[in-house]
Amino acid sequence: MKFMLSNEWVDIDFKHAYCIGYSGRNVDKTKAHIAELKKLGVPEPASIPEIYHLSSSLFKQVDSIDVVGNKTSGEAEIVLLFNGEQSYVTLGSDHTDRDLERVSIHKSKQVCAKPLATDLWRFEDVQEQWDNLQLSSYIMEDEEWKLYQQDAVSSILPVENLMKTLTKEGEELTNTIVYCGTVPLIDGFKYPNKFKAELFNPQKNKAIELTYSVNEL
Numbered sequence: 001m002k003f004m005l006s007n008e009w010v011d012i013d014f015k016h017a018y019c020i021g022y023s024g025r026n027v028d029k030t031k032a033h034i035a036e037l038k039k040l041g042v043p044e045p046a047s048i049p050e051i052y053h054l055s056s057s058l059f060k061q062v063d064s065i066d067v068v069g070n071k072t073s074g075e076a077e078i079v080l081l082f083n084g085e086q087s088y089v090t091l092g093s094d095h096t097d098r099d100l101e102r103v104s105i106h107k108s109k110q111v112c113a114k115p116l117a118t119d120l121w122r123f124e125d126v127q128e129q130w131d132n133l134q135l136s137s138y139i140m141e142d143e144e145w146k147l148y149q150q151d152a153v154s155s156i157l158p159v160e161n162l163m164k165t166l167t168k169e170g171e172e173l174t175n176t177i178v179y180c181g182t183v184p185l186i187d188g189f190k191y192p193n194k195f196k197a198e199l200f201n202p203q204k205n206k207a208i209e210l211t212y213s214v215n216e217l
Contacts, residue, residue: 001061003081003090003120010120012083016176017056018166019077019094019109023049023157023181033184041102049157049165049181052106058114059092059177064213065113071099072112072214073189075182076137076149076197078156079116080123082176087123091199091208092116093137094179098189114179117210121201129203130159135183140194148190151183 002009022045024030034044074093081088093115101108126133131154138145156162162180166173196211 001059001116002118003088004118005088005120005122012081012088014056014059014081014083014175014177016172016174017054017059017114017178018171018176019052019054019114019179020162020165020181021045021050021052021105023162024184025155025157043102043105045105049162050105051166051171052109053171054110054114056177058110058112059116060113061116061118062113062212064215065095065115066215066217067095067097067112068217069097069099070216071191072097073191074115074137074195074197074212074214076135076199076210077179077182078133078135078153078199080159080178080180081120082173082178084174088120089123089126089199090117090120091197091210092179093195093197093210093212094182095195095214098191115195115210115212116177117197117199117208119208121206121208126201127159129201132202134198134200134202136198136200138196139190139192140196141190141192145196147186148195149183149185153183155183156181 095112137149
């Protein structure tokens, strides 16, 4: 897969893919969120955070995805890529089937493509600013972009904790992509036909963007 890094293309291949769920830094808020989802029929995770091992074929650099059903939605995620000894940061969307989520969160993630941005940064270049990075997403409603998510990455567990969770479970971190988590929704789940996300570095005034449409089969 090709990514743009400092005005040049970089080839990065990954064989292992993980989404980390329930990775909020405030554990009490995370537990409250789990309780809210349980009322909606979503099963509790086995652990906090929870690791979902997915097929690497789901992760695509595309401007549209196909889904089955009208209850799917995206989530802006900060993404880590491990390619040999080098680590990178980019942006993705953990698009998920919300109806199937009530049956199995793992299955609900596996049935949807995971859109991925084409730009990326070296992890070492943003490591010191990690908590100040900002995640936002927007949905198209009435032909206008409306804010769907927005918060600093500091609301997600520190990257060191996330990596310790993965290695503790014996997960592979070579040629690997990791969706590290998302930030809270502003007003609950929506199911738009267009989704836009942004990862912004305020210190350097740089952003990675991702936009895609959703086609219901």
